[in-house]
Amino acid sequence: MSRSSITRTILLIGPQNSGKTSLFNTLTHSKYKTVNYPGSTVECTLGSLYKAKKEHSDVILIDSPGIQSLNSHTADQTVTVNTLMKTDTLVPNACKNPHLCVLVLDSSQLERQLILAKQFKRLALPTLLVISKGDLKGSHYLELDMPTLSMLTGFETCMVSTKDPYSISHCLDKMTRLLGDDPSCQLNIPKAIGNISEDYMWASAIVKTIQKPVESPDSFDLDKWALHPILAPLIFFGLMTGFFWAIFFIAAPFMDAIDTGFSFLGNLISIGLPSSLFTEFLSNGIIAGFGSFLVFTPQIFILFFIIGLLESSGYLARGAIIVDKPLAILGLSGKSFVPLLSGCACAIPAMMAARTIPNKKERFVTMFTIPLMSCSARLPVYGLLLTLLIGNGSPFKSGLALTAIYIASIAITSIIAAIVARIVGLKANQTDFDIELPLWHMPSLRNTWLNAWDQTWSFCKGAGPTIMMVSIGLWLLSSFPSQDASYIHMISDFIEPVLKPMGLDGRVGVALLLSFAAREIFVSALTLIYSLSEDNISGLIDVLQHATLDTGEALFTTGSIIGLILFFMVSMQCMATLAIARKEMGNWKAPALMTASYIALAYLLAVLANIFL
Amino acid sequence: MVCELDKLTKNENATIVELSGSESVQARLLELGLLPGTTISTMTLSIFGSPLTVKCRGSKIALRPQAAAHVLVEKSA
Known part of the structure; x- marks a missing residue:
C-alpha cells in the first residue's frame, strides 16, 4: 500500500481438473476441496499469496473455474473469462486484468490443454506456464523438455508437484519475478478469438518436440470395467x-x-x-x-x-x-x-x-x-x-x-x-452430452x-x-x-x-x-x-x-x-x-x-x- | 474405408477426415480436439444410444452417437 493503492492480482487459470485448486491451497495455505471431476470449482476463490517475504502478502491470488478455451459457453466458464477481463469487479482496487496469469496445465493432457497457451499468447498478458502433477513424471508418463517448451511457447515455464516443496518454491520464485515491483495497470486487452484448429495443430507440434515418447507399460485400465456395456451399470x-x-x-x-x-x-x-x-x-x-x-x-x-x-x-x-x-x-x-x-x-x-x-x-x-x-x-x-x-x-x-x-x-x-x-x-x-474423462486417481x-x-x-x-x-x-x-x-x-x-x-x-x-x-x-x-x-x-x-x-x-x-x-x-x-x-x-x-x-x-x-x- | 465415427467397432484405430453438421456442432467437436487429421481409437461402443468413448490426443472422451455421426473417419489398415 506504500507505493500505490492498486491491489496486485495473480489469476490461476487453466482447464478443468488441471490442479489449480491444489496449487492455490498450497500457495495460500488454505484447504479448499479438490475434486476429480470437470467443473468442481464454480466460483472464484480469493486468497493472499503466502510468502515468507512480507512484501507479497498483499498480492491477491485468485482461483478460477476451469476453462477449455477462451470461447467459453457454460456459466462457470463465463465466470473465469469475466475475471480475466474484469478483475476489478472481483477484487476492489485491482486493475482490469490480472498483473500475472498463471496458466496451469496437466502434464498428462498437454496435447489437449496446450491450446489455451496459444490463446493466451494472443492476449499478450504476462503469463507463467505451470505444468502440474509433475509427480506423475517418470512413472508411465512423460519426460518433458521444459526449456524447449519455454522457447516454443514464448512463456516462462515451471513444473510443479504439490508433493514436492522444492518445485513449489521454484514456481513461486518465478511468479514473484514475473510479477515484478510495478503495480501500475496495463492497457485494457481485447478478447482475441483465434482458430481452434490452428491452436490444436500448434499444440500437437510442440508436444511432439518436447515429449520424449515413452512406451507406456500396458497397465490395466479400470475403464475396461467402469465403462463396460454390461458390467458398468x-x-x-x-x-x-x-x-x-x-x-x-x-x-x-x-x-x-x-x-x-x-x-x-x-x-x-x-x-x-x-x-x-x-x-x-x-x-x-x-x-x-x-x-x-x-x-x-x-x-x-x-x-x-x-x-x-x-x-x-x-x-x-x-x-x-x-x-x-x-x-x-x-x-x-x-x-x-x-x-x-x-x-x-x-x-x-x-x-x-x-x-x-x-x-x-x-x-x-x-x-x-x-x-x-x-x-x-x-x-x-x-x-x-x-x-x-x-x-x-x-x-x-x-x-x-x-x-x-x-x-x-x-x-x-x-x-x-x-x-x-x-x-x-x-x-x-434433445440435449447434448460430451465429457473429457479425468484420469483415475487413488483417493487420499x-x-x-x-x-x-x-x-x-x-x-x-x-x-x-x-x-x-x-x-x-x-x-x-x-x-x-x-x-x-x-x-x-x-x-x-x-x-x-x-x-x-x-x-x-x-x-x-x-x-x-x-x-x-x-x-x-x-x-x-x-x-x-x-x-x-x-x-x-x-x-x-x-x-x-x-x-x-x-x-x-x-x-x-x-x-x-x-x-x-x-x-x-x-x-x-x-x-x-x-x-x-x-x-x-x-x-x-x-x-x-x-x-x-x-x-x-x-x-x-x-x-x-x-x-x- | 471411410465411415462415421459411431459405425466403428471396438478397439479400432481411425483418422478423422471431415466434420459435418451445424456450425455449433462442429465448433463443439473441434473444441473436444476432434479435428481432421487427428487419429483416434475407439474404447467402448454405444448401446441403446448411450455415449461412446474414444481415445484422442492422449485423453479419453465420451460423446453421444448423434454427435459422433458428424465425424467422418478413415479406418486405419
Whole structure:
C-alpha cells in the first residue's frame, strides 16, 4: 500500500481438473476441496499469496473455474473469462486484468490443454506456464523438455508437484519475478478469438518436440470395467446401493453410542438436580433435543465421506456417462448427474454445481428438481420416522427402508424433471452430452476424512444455534401463560384442522412449522414438544409410539408416518435453498413457484397416504 | 474405408477426415480436439444410444452417437 493503492492480482487459470485448486491451497495455505471431476470449482476463490517475504502478502491470488478455451459457453466458464477481463469487479482496487496469469496445465493432457497457451499468447498478458502433477513424471508418463517448451511457447515455464516443496518454491520464485515491483495497470486487452484448429495443430507440434515418447507399460485400465456395456451399470448400481446401506449399517454402532451417552447425561441431570420445571427443560428439552439431532451425525459423516471418495477417484465422470441415456429420456443429460447426486448431501452446493451444465434449459430443470433429492438434513427425520414405523431392532430392515426412500425420491425427482422439462420445451434426447474423462486417481483417505469431518462439523455448527433458540422458544411458549393453556396449545389448536387430513395433531404441526427453518429441527422440536407435554416418559420413541389423537386413536400409524416421510421427501422446507435458488435462477418467480408447488404436492401425498394406508 | 465415427467397432484405430453438421456442432467437436487429421481409437461402443468413448490426443472422451455421426473417419489398415 506504500507505493500505490492498486491491489496486485495473480489469476490461476487453466482447464478443468488441471490442479489449480491444489496449487492455490498450497500457495495460500488454505484447504479448499479438490475434486476429480470437470467443473468442481464454480466460483472464484480469493486468497493472499503466502510468502515468507512480507512484501507479497498483499498480492491477491485468485482461483478460477476451469476453462477449455477462451470461447467459453457454460456459466462457470463465463465466470473465469469475466475475471480475466474484469478483475476489478472481483477484487476492489485491482486493475482490469490480472498483473500475472498463471496458466496451469496437466502434464498428462498437454496435447489437449496446450491450446489455451496459444490463446493466451494472443492476449499478450504476462503469463507463467505451470505444468502440474509433475509427480506423475517418470512413472508411465512423460519426460518433458521444459526449456524447449519455454522457447516454443514464448512463456516462462515451471513444473510443479504439490508433493514436492522444492518445485513449489521454484514456481513461486518465478511468479514473484514475473510479477515484478510495478503495480501500475496495463492497457485494457481485447478478447482475441483465434482458430481452434490452428491452436490444436500448434499444440500437437510442440508436444511432439518436447515429449520424449515413452512406451507406456500396458497397465490395466479400470475403464475396461467402469465403462463396460454390461458390467458398468451393474457396478454403478452396486456402488449406489452400497452407498445407501453403508449410511445405515456402518453408522448404527456409533449412533447407539451417542444415543446412550445423551440418555445417560439426561438422566444424570434429572437425578442430580432438584426436580423443577427448569430441570425438566434441561434434561428432556435441551439434552434430548440436541441428542436426537446429534445422533444422526455418523450418518451424515458417512454420506459426505463416500461422496468424497467418489469425487476424488474420478468415478463421477464415468457415472455421468452411465446415466446419460436414462437422463436423456427425461430431457436432461449426464451433465445433470453430479449436481443431482450432490443434492443427496446438500442442495446448496448442488445448485452451484449446476453451473457446469451448458444447456440453459437443462440447467433450469436440474436446479428446479435438486430440492427433491433427499439431502442429509432429511436423514435425522427419516431415521426418527423409520424407527417409529419398524422399531429399533433391525438395522437390516431400516437399511432396506432407507434404500426404498431414496429410490422413491429418485422416482419422484424423475417424474417432476420430465414434466418440467416438457414445460420449458425440452424433449427426450434433445440435449447434448460430451465429457473429457479425468484420469483415475487413488483417493487420499486422509483428505477425504478431514473434508467429511469439516462438512459434518459445519452442519452441526449451522444447526446448533437454531436448535438452541427453537428449544428455548418452544419451552417458553409451552410453559406460559400456564402449562395447561400455553401458547403452544393455542397455536397447535389453531393449525390442527390442516393436520387432521394427514392423520396428525397440532403438536406435530408445530414441529412441522418449525422444520421450515431447517428440516433437521423437526426432530428436536418434536422431542421437546412431546417431552414437555407428557409425563413419565421413558424415551422419545416410547412417548411418540403411545401418543394419541383427541379421539384416542394412535397418532403415529403406518399411514400417517409414511405420509410424513412423503411430505419430507417432496416439500421445499429450506430457507437457504430458496436463497441460493433465487441467486442462481436470477429471479423470484421460479423459486416461489417451486416452493409453492412442492409444499402443495407434499401435503397432497401425505393426505393420500393417510387415507389409503 | 471411410465411415462415421459411431459405425466403428471396438478397439479400432481411425483418422478423422471431415466434420459435418451445424456450425455449433462442429465448433463443439473441434473444441473436444476432434479435428481432421487427428487419429483416434475407439474404447467402448454405444448401446441403446448411450455415449461412446474414444481415445484422442492422449485423453479419453465420451460423446453421444448423434454427435459422433458428424465425424467422418478413415479406418486405419
